[in-house]
Each structure stands twice: as C-alpha cells, then as structure tokens.
Amino acid sequence: MNRQRPPGPLTVAELVHSGPLGRAHLVAAPHLDQQVTSVSLISDLAQARRCAPNTALVVHPAAAPGVWALESALRFAWERNASCVVAPSEISITDSTKQLAERLRVPLFTVDDPAEQALELAATIADTEAVRCRLTARCAVLLGERHRPQDIVAVINNEVPGVRVVLVTPDGHTLAGRAADNRPAGDPHQVRVPVPGPDGRPWAELVAYLATPSPSWVQTVETILKVARAPLAAAIAHSQLSSVRQAGKDRLLLEALLHGETTVPKDPPAVHSTAGRTDVAQIGREAGWRLDGTHVAVCLRPLEREICAPDAITPGIIAAWHEAFPQLPLVPMPRGWVTWFTGESAEPAPLADLIRRRLSGARIPISLATGIGQPATGLKGLRQSVAEADLAAEVASRSGESSVELYGELGPRVVLARLPLAEIADAALVLLADLAADPRTDVLVETLSVLLDCAGSTGQAASRLGVHRNTVLGRIERIRACGVDPDAPEQRLALHIACYALRSTRPSR
Amino acid sequence: MKIDPDCLTVDSVQAISAQDVPAMVAGNQLLCSAMGAAGVDGVTLCVTQLLRKHGPVPLLDLAALPPEAMCAAVGAVGGFAPTIELPPFGDEFTLAVRALEDRVGRRLDAIVSLNAAGPNALFPIAAAAALGLPLVDCDGMGRILPLIHQTTYALGGLHVTPLAGASQSGDVVVLETRSERADRLLRGVVDASGGFMICALYPATAGELRNAAITGSTSRILRAGRLLATASGRSSTLAGLSHTMGARLLASGRISELCHSSPSVGTRHYPSMPTSIVVDEYGRAGRTVRLEAQNELLLALIDGAVAAAVPDILCLFDHQKLRLVGLEGVIVGDHVDVLVIPAAPMWHSSRGLAVAGPRAFGFPVCHPREGGYR
Numbered sequence: 047m048n049r050q051r052p053p054g055p056l057t058v059a060e061l062v063h064s065g066p067l068g069r070a071h072l073v074a075a076p077h078l079d080q081q082v083t084s085v086s087l088i089s090d091l092a093q094a095r096r097c098a099p100n101t102a103l104v105v106h107p108a109a110a111p112g113v114w115a116l117e118s119a120l121r122f123a124w125e126r127n128a129s130c131v132v133a134p135s136e137i138s139i140t141d142s143t144k145q146l147a148e149r150l151r152v153p154l155f156t157v158d159d160p161a162e163q164a165l166e167l168a169a170t171i172a173d174t175e176a177v178r179c180r181l182t183a184r185c186a187v188l189l190g191e192r193h194r195p196q197d198i199v200a201v202i203n204n205e206v207p208g209v210r211v212v213l214v215t216p217d218g219h220t221l222a223g224r225a226a227d228n229r230p231a232g233d234p235h236q237v238r239v240p241v242p243g244p245d246g247r248p249w250a251e252l253v254a255y256l257a258t259p260s261p262s263w264v265q266t267v268e269t270i271l272k273v274a275r276a277p278l279a280a281a282i283a284h285s286q287l288s289s290v291r292q293a294g295k296d297r298l299l300l301e302a303l304l305h306g307e308t309t310v311p312k313d314p315p316a317v318h319s320t321a322g323r324t325d326v327a328q329i330g331r332e333a334g335w336r337l338d339g340t341h342v343a344v345c346l347r348p349l350e351r352e353i354c355a356p357d358a359i360t361p362g363i364i365a366a367w368h369e370a371f372p373q374l375p376l377v378p379m380p381r382g383w384v385t386w387f388t389g390e391s392a393e394p395a396p397l398a399d400l401i402r403r404r405l406s407g408a409r410i411p412i413s414l415a416t417g418i419g420q421p422a423t424g425l426k427g428l429r430q431s432v433a434e435a436d437l438a439a440e441v442a443s444r445s446g447e448s449s450v451e452l453y454g455e456l457g458p459r460v461v462l463a464r465l466p467l468a469e470i471a472d473a474a475l476v477l478l479a480d481l482a483a484d485p486r487t488d489v490l491v492e493t494l495s496v497l498l499d500c501a502g503s504t505g506q507a508a509s510r511l512g513v514h515r516n517t518v519l520g521r522i523e524r525i526r527a528c529g530v531d532p533d534a535p536e537q538r539l540a541l542h543i544a545c546y547a548l549r550s551t552r553p554s555r
Numbered sequence: 556m557k558i559d560p561d562c563l564t565v566d567s568v569q570a571i572s573a574q575d576v577p578a579m580v581a582g583n584q585l586l587c588s589a590m591g592a593a594g595v596d597g598v599t600l601c602v603t604q605l606l607r608k609h610g611p612v613p614l615l616d617l618a619a620l621p622p623e624a625m626c627a628a629v630g631a632v633g634g635f636a637p638t639i640e641l642p643p644f645g646d647e648f649t650l651a652v653r654a655l656e657d658r659v660g661r662r663l664d665a666i667v668s669l670n671a672a673g674p675n676a677l678f679p680i681a682a683a684a685a686l687g688l689p690l691v692d693c694d695g696m697g698r699i700l701p702l703i704h705q706t707t708y709a710l711g712g713l714h715v716t717p718l719a720g721a722s723q724s725g726d727v728v729v730l731e732t733r734s735e736r737a738d739r740l741l742r743g744v745v746d747a748s749g750g751f752m753i754c755a756l757y758p759a760t761a762g763e764l765r766n767a768a769i770t771g772s773t774s775r776i777l778r779a780g781r782l783l784a785t786a787s788g789r790s791s792t793l794a795g796l797s798h799t800m801g802a803r804l805l806a807s808g809r810i811s812e813l814c815h816s817s818p819s820v821g822t823r824h825y826p827s828m829p830t831s832i833v834v835d836e837y838g839r840a841g842r843t844v845r846l847e848a849q850n851e852l853l854l855a856l857i858d859g860a861v862a863a864a865v866p867d868i869l870c871l872f873d874h875q876k877l878r879l880v881g882l883e884g885v886i887v888g889d890h891v892d893v894l895v896i897p898a899a900p901m902w903h904s905s906r907g908l909a910v911a912g913p914r915a916f917g918f919p920v921c922h923p924r925e926g927g928y929r
Contacts, residue, residue: 091919091920092919109919111917111919112816112829112847113816113831113845114831114847114854114918115919117843117845117858117859118856118859118860118861120859121856121859121860122859124859138814138816140812140814140833141811141812142811142833142835142843142845145843146843146858146859149843150858150859
C-alpha cells in the first residue's frame with residue numbers, strides 16, 4: 047500500500063463498518079456517506095452551535111436533559127453540517143426524534159458511554175489508514191471464502207460502505223450486483239477494474255460507484271476490487287469446468303440413447319444396473335430428461351460461415367440457452383447442440399416462433415441456425431426427430447443468416463443438404479469448362495438448371511425464368527454449343543447436381 | 556381614602572358581576588395551559604355565589620387609586636386538584652386578608668391579583684366581593700408561574716411577605732421571611748393543610764405597585780373570554796385572539812406523541828412534572844413541533860430550534876372543537892393550533908428572563924428574544 051498518499055477522511059459509514067460506531071445503536075441512518083474530520087464532545091448545547099463542519103457531535107448526558115435537547119443538537123448538527131450525532135442511550139428516543147433525524151439527514155446513534163465513544167472516535171479518525179487496512183483485510187478473507195461471482199460481488203457490496211459494485215461484461219451486461227446507472231467512464235465517483243477470465247483474456251469488469259470519492263478512498267476501493275479478481279477468475283474457471291464436464295456427460299448419454307444402446311458400462315456407484323451395466327434411459331430420466339411422450343427435437347448449429355471451435359463456445363451457448371429455456375437440456379453433439387420439447391402441445395410451427403423470440407434476446411456469442419424435427423413418440427421417435435432436426439439445421443446453416451427451418455416444410459430437399467457442394471462445384475467447373483468460360487455463364491447455368499427442374503419443358507422453364515420461350519430456346523442452343531446436351535438421359539442427373547452445386551456455391555448477384 | 560369615581564372605567568369594564576364569571580372562566584384558560592377547560596366548576600360556583608351575595612366587584616384602573624392606597628395580592632397557592640375535590644367555602648378570603656391586615660397594621664383599600672390566569676383569576680374577585688373592596692385591574696405574572704416570587708411585583712422590588720394564608724379547614728398562617736424563602740416555607744404549610752391555601756401577599760401601596768404590576772390583566776382575560784365563549788369559526792377566533800391578546804399562530808397539526816419523564820436535576824425544586832408533546836405539522840414537509848411542559852407549557856421547538864419559550868405563554872387550541880386544550884386533556888390525535896401569547900414587556904428584560912425565562916426552568920437555552928442560544 048502506498049504510504050505517500052494523503053489520508054482521506056473516513057465517512058460515517060466506514061466508522062460504522064470498521065470503527066467504534068459499529069458498537070453504537072443506529073437510530074436513524076439517512077446519510078452515512080458524509081466524511082468525519084473531527085469529534086466534539088459537548089457538555090452544553092451552546093457548544094453544538096459552534097461545532098465545525100464534518101464533526102461527529104457526541105452529546106454528553108449533561109447537555110441532554112431531555113429528548114428535546116437531543117432534537118436541538120440534531121438541529122445544530124444540521125445547521126453546522128456536522129456528520130452525525132451520538133447521544134447517550136439513557137435518553138428515550140421516540141419516533142418523532144427519529145423522523146427529525148431522517149428529515150434533517152443527520153445520522154443519529156446512541157451509546158452507553160458518550161465520553162468513551164468520543165475518545166475512540168477521535169483515535170480512529172486520527173489514523174484512517176489503519177481502518178482501511180482492516181477493511182481490506184476483512185474483505186480479502188471473506189472473498190477467499192466465496193465461490194460464486196454473485197457472492198463475491200455481494201461481499202464487496204456488504205462490507206465496503208458507501209460503495210455499490212457491479213460485475214459487467216464488455217458489452218454492458220450485468221453478471222452480478224445491481225444494474226449500473228449510465229455514468230461516463232472517468233467519473234470520480236467510479237472505479238473500474240478489468241477482470242481477466244481463466245485464460246487470461248479480458249472477461250468482465252468490476253465497476254464500483256462511490257458515494258464520496260477521495261483519493262485515498264478510491265485507492266482503497268480499487269485495492270479491494272483487485273483482490274476480488276483472483277476469486278472471480280477461479281469462480282468462473284470452476285463454473286466453466288463444471289459446465290464442460292456436464293456437457294461431456296450429457297453428450298455421451300444422448301449419443302448412447304440415439305444410437306440405440308440400452309446400457310453403458312457401469313460407473314460406480316451406479317444404482318440401476320444389470321449385470322455390471324447401467325440402463326441408459328434410466329440415467330437420462332434421473333438427469334431430468336423427458337424420454338416418454340411426444341417429442342419435437344431442435345438442433346442448433348453455427349452458420350457455415352462461422353469460424354469457431356464448438357468445444358470452446360459450448361459453455362457460453364449452454365448458458366445463454368438456459369437463460370432462454372431454463373428447464374430444457376442443451377446437449378452438445380458433433381455438429382451442434384440438441385434439445386427437445388416434450389408434450390402433446392409440442393408443435394413445430396409454434397416452437398419455431400418461440401425459439402426465434404427467445405433466442406433473439408439471448409446473449410449467444412455466435413450466429414446460430416436452428417432446425418426443428420417432426421413430432422414423434424417415445425425414445426424411438428426422439429431419435430427420428432433429432433435426425434430430422436439435424437438435417438433441417440444443416441439446411442438452415444447454409445442460408446447465411448440466423449434462421450429456423452422446419453423439417454416438415456423442407457421435404458425431400460433436406461437430402462441435398464448433405465451434398466458436399468464445394469467439391470461438386472469444383473468438379474462441375476471442370477466438366478462444364480466451356481460453359482463456365484461463356485461471358486453469360488450464370489444465365490446459362492440458371493437456364494440449364496431450371497430446364498432440368500422442369501423435365502425439359504421449355505414452356506415451363508420460360509415461365510419460371512420470366513422470359514419468352516424463344517429466349518429459352520436460344521439459350522439451349524448456346525448451351526449445346528458449349529458441348530452440353532441436356533436431353534442425354536445418362537447425363538441429366540450429373541448435370542442437374544453440377545448446376546445445383548454451382549448455383550449454391552456462387553455468390554448471389 | 557377616597558377613590559376617584561371618574562376613573563372607574565377600565566376599557567368599558569366597570570365592574571365584574573356574577574354574569575361575567577363564565578367569560579372570566581373561558582378567558583383565564585387561555586393563560587393556563589395546564590388546566591385548559593377542565594375542573595373549575597367548584598371554584599366558579601363559589602365565586603358566583605359570593606358575587607350574588609355581595610354584588611358586583613368594581614374593577615379599577617391602577618392609576619385611579621391614590622398612591623397611598625393600601626393593596627395586597629390575593630391568590631391561591633397549591634395545586635388545582637385539591638380545588639376540584641374541595642372548592643373554597645368563601646370565608647378563606649376574609650380570614651387571609653384580615654390576618655395580613657392585622658400583621659401590617661392597615662386596612663386594605665383594594666385587592667390586586669397575584670396572577671390573573673387560571674383559577675387565580677377568579678379568587679381575587681371572590682376576595683374583593685367577600686371583603687367589599689374594589690379589584691385593581693392588574694396582576695404580577697400575566698400567566699401562571701410556579702413560585703410565588705416569580706412575579707413582576709418582586710421584579711419591581713416588592714416583598715412577598717408578610718403574607719397570610721387560610722385553608723378550607725380554617726387554618727390561618729402568617730409568614731414573614733425573605734422573598735426567596737417564602738415559597739419553600741409556605742409550600743410545607745400548604746401541603747399539610749390539604750394542598751391548597753388562599754393567600755394574601757405582596758402588601759404594597761398603589762404607588763409602589765405602579766412600577767411593578769402588569770396592568771389590564773383582568774379586563775384582558777374578560778375580553779378574551781367573551782371572544783372564546785362566542786367563538787364561531789377558527790379564523791375569526793384566531794384573529795380575535797391576535798387582536799385581544801397579541802396571540803400568534805406558531806403551528807397547526809396533529810398531536811402525535813405525549814410522554815412524561817422524570818424531572819431533571821436542575822428542576823427538582825419545582826412542584827411540577829415534565830411532559831413532552833409532539834405536534835406533527837400538516838403536509839408532507841410538515842415540521843415537528845415539540846412542546847416541553849412542567850405543569851405549564853414552557854418551551855416550543857420546531858425541528859429542534861427554539862421557537863417560543865417561557866415567560867411567553869404557549870397554549871393549544873383545538874381547531875375542530877374550537878376550545879382550548881389543557882395538558883390534562885391532551886389526547887394523541889387531537890388537531891390543534893399552537894398559539895404563543897407574548898408576556899408582559901417586564902418579563903423580557905434580562906432580570907425578568909433570569910427569574911422566569913427558560914433557564915429558570917432548567918432549559919439551557921436562551922429565549923428567542925435573546926437570540927436563541929447562549
């Protein structure tokens with residue numbers, strides 16, 4: 047700790063939390079953030095009239111023959127901008143005195159021995175550093191005993207007087223503490239300390255709002271925030287490890303279920319076992335999974351253009367999913383994440399709307415495509431629905447934007463989703479080299495593709511393309527001139543797939 | 556001794572008859588915050604009977620008396636409660652005055668009031684009626700103060716003694732001592748004789764009284780009493796009291812607290828019990844008015860600041876029932892106006908405040924006219 051810094055005065059709140067006022071009875075606490083620079087023990091009310099600003103006014107019993115005298119002392123404290131009034135406990139304080147203290151915004155305490163209290167207060171405010179070191183040490187001990195970010199932030203909020211602390215992400219989302227107000231950075235009432243994640247990269251920021259800033263108090267708060275960084279990183283690492291471990295277990299379990307395995311090797315201490323193996327479905331049910339009834343599977347996967355390591359983003363995706371759907375498991379799978387809705391009311395179309403709505407507000411770190419399977423019953427039905435949702439998600443992932451596709455609306459087209467389009471397009475460029483070299487290659491490929499879609503009907507193709515039939519005939523002549531015969535039966539499938547691959551992989555104009 | 560009949564006019568009040576007694580009762584409550592409207596029926600009956608028997612009592616201006624006219628103050632010493640239980644029979648006044656006359660060796664020419672407030676506003680009238688003497692329109696307190704030497708008579712240099720006291724049992728005591736010792740000595744006798752005695756004290760000539768008395772006291776409460784007896788609305792009553800008594804509205808609100816506490820060390824010689832009343836002003840930003848009393852209301856603090864103090868008179872006026880509220884009748888929840896009636900100018904002198912200011916009652920504060928606090 048820097049011993050050269052100027053000792054800033056303590057506040058009433060600090061004297062309550064870490065000083066002798068902690069043993070006093072707090073009658074009214076309207077404003078504990080005022081600084082205390084001196085102590086005055088008054089044995090005559092007239093002395094109260096002459097007290098300096100920021101004084102802790104300690105009233106000796108001789109100066110308080112009745113509660114009226116205490117109210118007079120409160121009045122003088124208010125007029126002289128004193129920090130607080132400490133009264134002898136032998137005065138029976140009523141509600142009206144308490145209300146007056148609150149109205150005048152003068153904190154009021156009672157103690158058994160005002161003279162002793164005055165001496166202790168004087169000794170404390172003469173050595174502010176000692177009080178703040180005690181505060182920092184106590185915070186360090188308590189922070190080391192907490193294991194959740196919320197608990198760590200709560201320690202600071204509870205122990206550090208006159209300070210409100212929040213833990214926020216770089217995009218402004220509050221992770222712990224009460225949501226912050228919009229004060230600009232650089233505000234003297236604000237202390238910011240970056241908090242690295244377990245990997246050392248910036249993860250969040252601790253922001254403290256101070257009621258009464260002074261250079262030394264700002265340093266004290268900053269020190270406490272820095273002390274909190276290590277417990278926070280440990281808490282996050284623990285949380286992420288737990289999440290990854292749980293995700294791994296869930297994945298193994300779901301894979302076993304989807305592959306039709308009925309048992310897995312016994313994992314001691316297993317409860318439901320048969321000859322050294324454990325019933326998979328039973329494990330799933332014990333994990334809270336609903337395996338009976340009608341299911342509609344949902345598959346999430348990154349868009350094709352997203353470059354990410356699924357294992358690294360899985361904890362974030364699962365956390366965001368649970369913010370949107372707290373009751374539903376999200377299980378990582380090789381190409382994405384799977385969940386399912388169970389119940390008679392689970393219908394794909396309403397589910398699509400619900401998922402769109404909820405995910406639009408969730409804090410998901412990447413763009414996701416969603417596929418939804420058809421309703422199906424039982425474990426066997428779940429397998430089918432998951433397979434359908436996976437295909438639908440593959441279609442959705444190729445759309446280039448966060449979209450939701452329903453398997454039931456895609457029909458046989460989903461088969462095309464599994465084609466290795468990039469490789470086929472490369473081969474097509476070799477096969478149709480002359481056509482690809484034509485200046486109007488896009489138009490010709492489109493025309494060829496539509497012609498094949500329409501089983502060689504030039505009339506239907508003209509209608510779909512929105513051109514005259516003669517134009518289509520002209521283009522066909524030109525295609526033939528490039529060495530491509532759309533009527534040759536043995537070439538039609540290959541040509542059709544090649545055109546589909548070229549159109550799917552070329553950027554749209 | 557001849558009294559000039561032309562001077563028998565005191566602000567249109569020439570004499571006090573039995574018909575004036577209800578107005579006197581209503582008016583003297585204003586200066587007696589301890590009692591308010593409660594418990595003077597027996598005294599009223601006694602005074603009324605004496606006035607009916609002996610006829611109206613002439614009310615004289617002090618200036619109308621020749622300087623050598625012999626006077627003495629008459630008043631009751633003791634508590635209110637004994638007078639409720641056993642009102643005077645009517646012969647105590649003659650016993651006390653005759654004993655004093657025997658002691659000083661002169662017959663009285665007129666009666667003056669010890670303090671024209673509370674029941675003591677009525678006893679001098681009864682004495683004057685019983686003795687066939689005129690009553691001088693003056694008193695020595697202008698309010699109720701607990702000690703018999705807390706008077707402007709004493710401030711003006713008059714001696715409390717020799718004094719004579721008579722009880723309802725016919726006991727008569729004559730006391731001659733220094734003014735400061737008189738109250739303590741008399742208090743023992745009063746306690747022994749039932750807690751209440753009619754006393755004749757401060758024997759003095761009219762010339763001596765002119766520099767020591769608060770003039771116009773009796774006629775003033777009679778006018779205030781007539782106003783209160785015919786009160787028809789809050790604002791007109793307050794305006795009338797302002798005009799008649801100089802009364803000022805300190806605050807209006809609801810009584811939220813009433814508590815009693817033990818006398819503090821410095822005030823144990825007073826025959827009184829501290830009481831504290833809190834009035835919450837109306838409105839969200841309403842102030843807190845704390846009234847401190849020792850039998851009488853003595854100190855008013857608004858949000859902790861001294862707003863009014865003894866010897867100025869504080870009283871509570873129930874603005875819904877249009878009547879004064881005595882300390883004995885205060886109920887939490889009452890809606891009241893807190894009124895301040897300024898004391899006689901003599902009390903605002905430094906000597907006056909030393910005798911009857913807030914510090915004399917154990918409040919270590921200064922009177923507002925002294926600038927608040929020391």
